[in-house]
Amino acid sequence: MAQVLEFKLPDLGEGLTEAEIVRWLVEVGDVVAVDQLVVEVETAKAMVEVPCPYGGVVTARFGEEGTELPVGAPLLTVAVGAPASSIEGAADDEGSGNVLVGYGTGAPPARRRRVRPPTGAAPVRRPAGPPAGEDRHAAIVPAGTGTGRGGVESGGRSIGARPYAEGPVPVISPLVRRLARENGVDLRELEGSGPDGLILRADVEYALRAAAGQSRPPVPAPAPVPTAAPSPAHGLRVPLRGVRGAVADKLSRSRREIPDATCWVDADATELMRARAAMNAAGGPKISLLALLARICTAALARFPELNSTVDMDAREVVQLDQVHLGFAAQTERGLVVPVVRDAHARDAEGLSAEFARLTEAARTGRLTPAELTGGTFTLNNYGVFGVDGSTPIINHPEAAMLGVGRIIPKPWVHEGELAVRQVVQLSLTFDHRVCDGGTAGGFLRYVADCVEHPAVLLRTL
Template identity: 50%
Template sequence: MSETRVFLLPDLGEGLTEAELVSWHVAVGDEISVDQPIAEVETAKSTVEVPSPYAGIVAELHGQPGETLDVGKPLISVTPVSVAGTAADDAAPAEPAGPVVEPAETELGEPAAEPAKAHPEAEAYREEEKAGSGNVLIGYGTPGGHGVARRTRARRSSVALAEPVDTKPAETPTEDDLTLLRTRVPGRLGAVISPLVRRMAREHGVDLGELPGSGEGGLIMRRDVEKAIHAPVVEPAETKPVETKTAEPAAAPEGVDARTGLPIAARTPVRGVRKAVAANMARSRSEIPEATVWVDVDATGLLELREGLKAGGSSVPGLLAFIARFVTAGLKKYPELNTRIETASDGSQEIVSFDGVNLGIAAQTDRGLVVPSVRAAEKLTSRELDAEIRRLTDVARQGKATPTELGSGTFTLNNYGVFGVDGSAAIINHPEVAILGVGRIIDKPWVVNGELAVRKVTELTLTFDHRVCDGGTAAGFLRFVADAIENPTTLLADL
């Protein structure tokens, strides 16, 4: 008799640890096929449909719409449709019937050493894997898909291969260890971590995404986690008062706020994109010593240039695309603003520079503020930038932007003028070091050649990390972009 298989919620991109279940596409008792979409989930970065790696009858749905599920926890249980007289039935092991949790996959680029006896669940999955699967999730690529990398299945005797030989006795990995293999480290796609190291980090609250690896190729070792565990931690002074305050509402009447005495109208959980934005903005403000400079700019020349191009009948990029061209040119002259600061476990810091610009475009969506980025923006013309900005904005608003598109920026351009405001001291999109804001373009009195005239004026605001540069560099970059807007033909010869 076929055993029920449990499909664990996979890592949907860049080390995300949870997702909100939006809706089920199947119900208990339905017969499903491999790669059939079974559920729609919303992560902190996008909304995706999750395909099933199994074919069979839906036995159980692990979660209700609106519920937040952890990566590596059960999502759906599927009972394969039994076929009489098959080799699998004849060779079924004499073990108690029960749910089988599929072994997790490693992140290694080549297969692990073959153990003396393969895990029965892994052997069973290989037969299914031969059929191929077109839809690919991170950690679930298949050889039958379109140009995807082969998967390496983790066996019980080899799940800790990423960790070098230790003087301590080898530990036998549990199902919890296998589950941990599905979780990747944010920002460190190449740092393959053994499940033992991951569990040690989880139990002691160590953030692997911020931990530098001392092993070859940046591999995070057990000693790195142990060092972080024993490092002195200073608790914030406000911890105790906050704990005391959380107990106060219990004494208040139900539905009434204890501090204000007003009726509570609603409670909205902070999750999804809003949760990610809140965490990122709080981290930015707590870690980055930011400063802001701004300048009013006469954009009349740029608007006249666009009108002239329209009159010529050619395709004309949007204003934001022109400004994006000016920004990438400015970052080439002032590369300090296209960097990132990395902090080692010993407190030492490095400024990381990049050979290229991934220009983030802040986009307001129904799910919240997201920042998809135009990769290698410095290589694109104004028309190419316009097309890519429109594409990214569209997929972001649909909730379909990929984790790579949402998490790879090196500098952000924010057009808050669309909201009808002139300026804003924006918060830097951590871990970047600067963000340029553009206000609305309106008619203002302006002195031109000694005479007062009405011109099209906008305000540029640059917020920057004072650790990477001083005011002179920030002002130089801002003035460069402003001059380009006022005299656009100097930089737009390659439209």
């Protein structure tokens, strides 16, 4: 006899509560091996390929591509322990235990084989979804789930009971909990229609409709509409979710919490460009301009450690950090991301160039892991690639500063007492005014400009 096991969307770490299905890698009827990658999902931080901890035959999938599911919602079901004649060499039926891996275990995928579900395995089918307007999460409720706890029941839901006198109330997602809180719904009064009494969004919305029906005031006659009134504007609504939603949340928080200020200076980058050309002409791996700027940043942060810090408002302390984990802004098709170069202060120009290239390629293909997108202590923003000279960027919360670099272009410049055409760049520093004053910020930016104009200054710290 085969046993049908349900694989749920695992906790992918970093406090993520939901993910969007991007692409299914298996279909119903396929034979899967333990730890085979079965679905590609997009979280608020990265694209993740999820491995299945069971080996057997896929009997059901939950969610179409583009569907957003909360952590803990069913992804698929697998019939394991079937006779060998039914699945012809299916993988071992024991789970790997790597349910929370999130990025795969490196096991080679089994050759896909379409078979019929084995006899005796009751496929878990996706039940009919709720009426239009109901939450899609209700579509994952197994058929036949009842309330079983008393209370007035209607449409598979009941209100007026108190099934959770003590302890936390099981709710399918934080969004549902917030919906209840904002509308004054006591979750302890609800009977969840999900598995094991899980409260779904549809349950909260049903309670709101029931309350509105009991105390609905008379509907006043509509006021006459002036004939000359302009028609309301309509436009395209783009959901703020995935990477774009995470960026929106982080930037909004930065603006709310950080009192930032910006200072800037023009610098003659002619000698820096010549030094880079000489390095690359000598053979060996090519050195990127971003790597040289990063090396200048780490040297400046060693002199001005206040800018490599974070603010703990609960303790009312500024925490100066020992290591420099350097973030850099990268624009991708999925939006703005900030990969992080770990221990940038311990890398030379070649090592920085190689790491920037690796992370940039991972960002372009959407393969950055959450660990590669978090933990930065200072950010380098080369917005000159967009053809602009200056900017006042928003600090990458919870960091304390960001160095901006504009485009490097020929400009008239007084060099050694004479007017000449030089390669000029505008540098800007946006900083958290809680960690330092303008003198410290100005000193940092001036040191960076000195290194750009006279790269030999860096020899002191190499």
